[in-house]
Amino acid sequence: MTEPTTEFPPPKILTLSPTHKPILITQGAEGRLYKTPSPIQPNQFCALKYRPPKPYRHPILDARLTKARISSEAKVLDRCYREGVPVPAVLAKDAAAGWMMIEWIEGEPVRVGINTWLGERPEDDAVVDHSQQDETPLIDLMKRIGVAVGALHRTGVVHGDLTTSNMMLRPWADDTLPNGHGDKAEKAKAVAGDVVVIDFGLAMQSQSDEDRAVDLYVLERAFASTHPRAERLFHHILDSYRVAFKKAPGVLHKLEDVRMRGRKRSMLG
Amino acid sequence: MSKRPASTGTSDPAITSKRPKTPSNVTMSLEPIPLEHIPPNYRVYGALFRDVSNAALLQTQLISRNPEFEYAFIDASTIASRAHLLAAVWNAVYSAVEGNLRTPNVHSEVVASLNINNNIADGYRRWGIMPDKTKDLVVIKILSSPEPLPEAQQEKEADQVWTHLTAQIEGRPVRLTDQEIAQVTDWQKVRKYYKLNGVPVLDQTKDETERRRRMESLAIMGMALRGL
Numbered sequence: 020m021t022e023p024t025t026e027f028p029p030p031k032i033l034t035l036s037p038t039h040k041p042i043l044i045t046q047g048a049e050g051r052l053y054k055t056p057s058p059i060q061p062n063q064f065c066a067l068k069y070r071p072p073k074p075y076r077h078p079i080l081d082a083r084l085t086k087a088r089i090s091s092e093a094k095v096l097d098r099c100y101r102e103g104v105p106v107p108a109v110l111a112k113d114a115a116a117g118w119m120m121i122e123w124i125e126g127e128p129v130r131v132g133i134n135t136w137l138g139e140r141p142e143d144d145a146v147v148d149h150s151q152q153d154e155t156p157l158i159d160l161m162k163r164i165g166v167a168v169g170a171l172h173r174t175g176v177v178h179g180d181l182t183t184s185n186m187m188l189r190p191w192a193d194d195t196l197p198n199g200h201g202d203k204a205e206k207a208k209a210v211a212g213d214v215v216v217i218d219f220g221l222a223m224q225s226q227s228d229e230d231r232a233v234d235l236y237v238l239e240r241a242f243a244s245t246h247p248r249a250e251r252l253f254h255h256i257l258d259s260y261r262v263a264f265k266k267a268p269g270v271l272h273k274l275e276d277v278r279m280r281g282r283k284r285s286m287l288g
Numbered sequence: 289m290s291k292r293p294a295s296t297g298t299s300d301p302a303i304t305s306k307r308p309k310t311p312s313n314v315t316m317s318l319e320p321i322p323l324e325h326i327p328p329n330y331r332v333y334g335a336l337f338r339d340v341s342n343a344a345l346l347q348t349q350l351i352s353r354n355p356e357f358e359y360a361f362i363d364a365s366t367i368a369s370r371a372h373l374l375a376a377v378w379n380a381v382y383s384a385v386e387g388n389l390r391t392p393n394v395h396s397e398v399v400a401s402l403n404i405n406n407n408i409a410d411g412y413r414r415w416g417i418m419p420d421k422t423k424d425l426v427v428i429k430i431l432s433s434p435e436p437l438p439e440a441q442q443e444k445e446a447d448q449v450w451t452h453l454t455a456q457i458e459g460r461p462v463r464l465t466d467q468e469i470a471q472v473t474d475w476q477k478v479r480k481y482y483k484l485n486g487v488p489v490l491d492q493t494k495d496e497t498e499r500r501r502r503m504e505s506l507a508i509m510g511m512a513l514r515g516l
Contacts, residue, residue, distance in 0.1 A: 035327050035385065056324040059374040059508070094516055097509050103489035108505040109512045111379060113386075119512070122505075 169263030179221030188212035337459035344419030
């Protein structure tokens, strides 16, 4: 999720029509994400996820891996969407060419919303008495995260890279936004919105408590390092996960083991 | 572009043509549909005809591969929305550009692209024009040339297509909008063809507008994931 520093040639699909210049949003280890006009909805954008060919891999193997990974991600999104997990819909894909177009999700990543809420003054944290502060809007967001992850796991999908950067806060309609003016209302707005889970590039279908617990563990660690000042609220995510997902107790039990030993089950390899 | 055709002349003497029954106060024309991520030497046009009475004849022309009838004829009752339709159109044009057509031409590809599996004949039967069944008809015309056409020539081209369509289709042309499509969508058919019955997210969604938006998204996703 870092700012791209180098210009890459865009994929062929984005060079066919000269009307718009694609906007590179992120550049990851495996793929790139562009913001580009939707092929089917006028005046709307879509996200194009592109996995460029890897020159260090054998071409046949590379083509096969790229195709399988795009297809697998599209399948996971379809499965989640059907089950009511909030994820972007797939609009079109060409797995052989290494791309798929998905719905553009408006709003900011959850990471940004939480950091806006927490504000700019970490040195104050030690002296702030949290009981004096109304933290309800932030706690509500944590609960929505737990519900979203619970829904995801209920579907039989584990995400593989759960972080607050891989969740979007899709703004609510104006009439459901928190009322009022001033700092308090502004802060509440920062953490308002539906949680939409994105980037299923590492996702897989799994029903095992172990895989689910690792998902939660990755989120817990990411949360602690991205939002250390909100770490003491992380348990709200797990609490609502427990309510949202029937098989949560087994997963949370497993999470204790995973915390003891870390993400990798085996020390081999 | 917006001129109504004065004559119903056709170069195919086998077709007995009738004047379309358009209310005289409505000036209709063939709508150019701009599509993103498609080379500019491709042009897409679309129209919707209500209460079509000669579906059997039109289908015969398709089956006999009459070159005058290179159109995508789609049974409008199977279409959830304009975006749903355009997803199939876009996919067909993209396949043509990439040289990956699975059917004889780009027009049949539009119809086959509406399907969620790879059975082409099945796609024609469900989404294509069918005698005695098709009452409302979506027509898509896709044209290409080595170089992009100047605007004046595009208008002329659209006028020619429109003249032919209104001469051959016995029906009432309306605009190809979401509102007009919504008048003719058979949601039971859409649910069946896209396997949407019992899909949890639809049962969870109480608001009818939102549920239809989700059915549209699921149909588009089914098409995008065809064969997976």
